[in-house]
Amino acid sequence: MKKEIPYKIYLEETELPKQWLNLRAFRPNKPAPLLHPTTFQPMTQADMEQVFCAELAKQELDDSTPFIDIPQEIIDFYKMYRPAPLIRAYCLEKALGTPAKIYYKFEGNNTSGSHKLNSAIAQAYYAKQQGLKGVTTETGAGQWGTALSMACAYFGLDCKVFMVKCSYEQKPFRREVMRTYGANVTPSPSTTTEIGRKILEEFPGTSGSLGCAISEAVETASKLDGYRYALGSVLNQVLLHQSVIGLESKTALDKYGEKADIIIGCAGGGSNLGGLIAPFMAEKLQGKADYQFIAVEPSSCPTLTRGKYVYDYCDTGKVCPLQKMYTLGSGFIPAASHAGGLRYHGMTSTLSQLYDEGLMQARSVKQTEVFAAAEQFARVEGILPAPESAHAIRVAMDEALKCKETGEQKTILFGLTGTGYFDMMSYEKFHDGKMSDYIPTQAELQKGLDGLPKI
Amino acid sequence: MKKEIPYKIYLEETELPKQWLNLRAFRPNKPAPLLHPTTFQPMTQADMEQVFCAELAKQELDDSTPFIDIPQEIIDFYKMYRPAPLIRAYCLEKALGTPAKIYYKFEGNNTSGSHKLNSAIAQAYYAKQQGLKGVTTETGAGQWGTALSMACAYFGLDCKVFMVKCSYEQKPFRREVMRTYGANVTPSPSTTTEIGRKILEEFPGTSGSLGCAISEAVETASKLDGYRYALGSVLNQVLLHQSVIGLESKTALDKYGEKADIIIGCAGGGSNLGGLIAPFMAEKLQGKADYQFIAVEPSSCPTLTRGKYVYDYCDTGKVCPLQKMYTLGSGFIPAASHAGGLRYHGMTSTLSQLYDEGLMQARSVKQTEVFAAAEQFARVEGILPAPESAHAIRVAMDEALKCKETGEQKTILFGLTGTGYFDMMSYEKFHDGKMSDYIPTQAELQKGLDGLPKI
Numbered sequence: 001m002k003k004e005i006p007y008k009i010y011l012e013e014t015e016l017p018k019q020w021l022n023l024r025a026f027r028p029n030k031p032a033p034l035l036h037p038t039t040f041q042p043m044t045q046a047d048m049e050q051v052f053c054a055e056l057a058k059q060e061l062d063d064s065t066p067f068i069d070i071p072q073e074i075i076d077f078y079k080m081y082r083p084a085p086l087i088r089a090y091c092l093e094k095a096l097g098t099p100a101k102i103y104y105k106f107e108g109n110n111t112s113g114s115h116k117l118n119s120a121i122a123q124a125y126y127a128k129q130q131g132l133k134g135v136t137t138e139t140g141a142g143q144w145g146t147a148l149s150m151a152c153a154y155f156g157l158d159c160k161v162f163m164v165k166c167s168y169e170q171k172p173f174r175r176e177v178m179r180t181y182g183a184n185v186t187p188s189p190s191t192t193t194e195i196g197r198k199i200l201e202e203f204p205g206t207s208g209s210l211g212c213a214i215s216e217a218v219e220t221a222s223k224l225d226g227y228r229y230a231l232g233s234v235l236n237q238v239l240l241h242q243s244v245i246g247l248e249s250k251t252a253l254d255k256y257g258e259k260a261d262i263i264i265g266c267a268g269g270g271s272n273l274g275g276l277i278a279p280f281m282a283e284k285l286q287g288k289a290d291y292q293f294i295a296v297e298p299s300s301c302p303t304l305t306r307g308k309y310v311y312d313y314c315d316t317g318k319v320c321p322l323q324k325m326y327t328l329g330s331g332f333i334p335a336a337s338h339a340g341g342l343r344y345h346g347m348t349s350t351l352s353q354l355y356d357e358g359l360m361q362a363r364s365v366k367q368t369e370v371f372a373a374a375e376q377f378a379r380v381e382g383i384l385p386a387p388e389s390a391h392a393i394r395v396a397m398d399e400a401l402k403c404k405e406t407g408e409q410k411t412i413l414f415g416l417t418g419t420g421y422f423d424m425m426s427y428e429k430f431h432d433g434k435m436s437d438y439i440p441t442q443a444e445l446q447k448g449l450d451g452l453p454k455i
Numbered sequence: 456m457k458k459e460i461p462y463k464i465y466l467e468e469t470e471l472p473k474q475w476l477n478l479r480a481f482r483p484n485k486p487a488p489l490l491h492p493t494t495f496q497p498m499t500q501a502d503m504e505q506v507f508c509a510e511l512a513k514q515e516l517d518d519s520t521p522f523i524d525i526p527q528e529i530i531d532f533y534k535m536y537r538p539a540p541l542i543r544a545y546c547l548e549k550a551l552g553t554p555a556k557i558y559y560k561f562e563g564n565n566t567s568g569s570h571k572l573n574s575a576i577a578q579a580y581y582a583k584q585q586g587l588k589g590v591t592t593e594t595g596a597g598q599w600g601t602a603l604s605m606a607c608a609y610f611g612l613d614c615k616v617f618m619v620k621c622s623y624e625q626k627p628f629r630r631e632v633m634r635t636y637g638a639n640v641t642p643s644p645s646t647t648t649e650i651g652r653k654i655l656e657e658f659p660g661t662s663g664s665l666g667c668a669i670s671e672a673v674e675t676a677s678k679l680d681g682y683r684y685a686l687g688s689v690l691n692q693v694l695l696h697q698s699v700i701g702l703e704s705k706t707a708l709d710k711y712g713e714k715a716d717i718i719i720g721c722a723g724g725g726s727n728l729g730g731l732i733a734p735f736m737a738e739k740l741q742g743k744a745d746y747q748f749i750a751v752e753p754s755s756c757p758t759l760t761r762g763k764y765v766y767d768y769c770d771t772g773k774v775c776p777l778q779k780m781y782t783l784g785s786g787f788i789p790a791a792s793h794a795g796g797l798r799y800h801g802m803t804s805t806l807s808q809l810y811d812e813g814l815m816q817a818r819s820v821k822q823t824e825v826f827a828a829a830e831q832f833a834r835v836e837g838i839l840p841a842p843e844s845a846h847a848i849r850v851a852m853d854e855a856l857k858c859k860e861t862g863e864q865k866t867i868l869f870g871l872t873g874t875g876y877f878d879m880m881s882y883e884k885f886h887d888g889k890m891s892d893y894i895p896t897q898a899e900l901q902k903g904l905d906g907l908p909k910i
Contacts, residue, residue: 006468007534013461079462153834173879379608421876424628
């Protein structure tokens, strides 16, 4: 007999994953290599170590080790906020009147407010192991910067954060959280870097972009002794660390004899979705089980649904390695969307390849529909979602409503990456009817695509 | 052999309390009755029902039933965010170098950001049962208003919140959270009530007070058909509902064979502390076990440590019943302190009596010392505490450091009532060195005490 399923499934601390899952190692078709930003040759370990600390450079290039041990110090930190609950959305199911079973993995129960902490602590740990003084990074919506600040505080590392200017101004409280954890926060573009000064000269009134903040952080790390750069998404290493999301989810579902039919996640750079689907996709690639995967992106920044699958830079300043990925062009400046974490021009290469090969689907959704879903979810499930996470809620609800029509009792799993406490300005716009939807025209997208490197 | 204690102890949903504990029923000395605000006669059930819904009026007056069943609908709602974790502060212990064992019960993992939801859902439930249209209330820091908004959204009740004007202006995001849950939020004092208009006339530039907002909410409920008033602290019914905090804590500690020596909570109106200590104090009153209890209050609003134990009004407008309690006088206007939730002039009668009889201690702490503790805690334990909760952290740390001196291995339990995501303006002041401490002079306190009713 099946066990009765509680509202929240909490694994024991002893059930925390002891190894990360490296999805690329399960691929018969190996991913295209990262390319050096000036030579366009495949990046070597030595090249990578100029930017990242040694162990992370190694993880970044490793596409053959299926499981990588999680160091005990990181497991101990995970215990402060993990295992994260897998929640059965009984109340949402009832409100929708759907026969579908809906589960969500909630990653918001920590001060960074999102899943970002899973990789931040790993990156800080390896930097500490290498004897570094500190790390630099960028942050858009602020979750990643907060997460890295927390991780650095834990290991006594310095943390320099370049925060996209519009977020810095719109979210002063996020900045204060980072300061609480001892981080140094600079609005980007800034006058402290060459690339920042160049961009300010070219676009004097700019409110910044993630791509630009990345360039500034990389430049700063390269000029300071004992510093390396840390990135919160897009990279292979980040997807590796984020696999704890999926591993815990699968263990929890298995424990109750449940199997997901559809797995849904929002996708900016792809770290959350890549982590959530990892063990399920590994099964699919091995032919052990089948799942439907859906990546959800904002219609204002439709990387997968309207981008191109080519080599592109990860940053505006073109100082980072190139990835083969779905991209709108590193020069694409996304419209002011409130889901700051989903405003990235590219998509991590692993997910890009899976999408290109038809192993994963993608859907773009409008902002106002996302906020309508967010509000309904908040009222019935009690959790106030981050706008980014609400993209996944929107599609999960759409799929559940389809089941209502067809009568199918599908099992839906989605990733609820974080909370929206620092996004109330966007909620306010929504409540006041001042929120609009933006879908770029083909001509607007073409500008970004025209700037793609010719490789 | 004792089980190894995890970082976080999560009870199973089946271990949720099925009954609340009514601490007053364990008292040999019954508490002094509530008095009618105009006749000064003991409040009857009928009097109470003018203000509160019938079942809550009954609970308010019940000082003989030791345990009261929790309705299944409320237990179902509790399952969305409870059992709350009991956390072993391994990292804080290590950072302090103390031999003490520190536990905290964390109530912040829900959107209201605090323990307030425990009583809000009960009050909304009984209102719904009675067929009411809605409830009115006041909110200071905003946690209670958010909690009641969430509870009302769940049961489809209207919710009208009077928010102390200074909070309304300083915390627009809190207001938006309430709006997300469909509440109607009005800054207090407002022109929508008689008492509001009167206060605005007398003090044109006032930024409001909790006592005034209470009066406005009570007046509004009394004038609308199908509405009653709901209050988030001070009342017996609230302490009753909050006993889930203590009951869960005790079950979790018992499970691991642990016994607290010292139990610490911050105290504004007393709801969190009253709930946390309930089962432990019941044991103490029955002579079954001994514990040291410490109530922590801000030095800017020193109700227990410098107030008087007399009958006083719960609100500025003198429309609510009087309680015998420690009070600074309902006319006391606390200095601008950032722990908005602790700025109340009185202390719930149950705790007041326990303190008066020497069964509980009290300590007042300075704001800057509280924020220093908050920041250290955030860095090592990862949770960003609400300023209110940080009062308890301060004293827990002080007690743990005493153990370091004496070598005693005491077990400390404190209540971490909530998170500080909406209090970053206060953290900013602290980081920028712009936060000051305020301790009222005896002459300043005397003004409030001079206004006490002569009963």
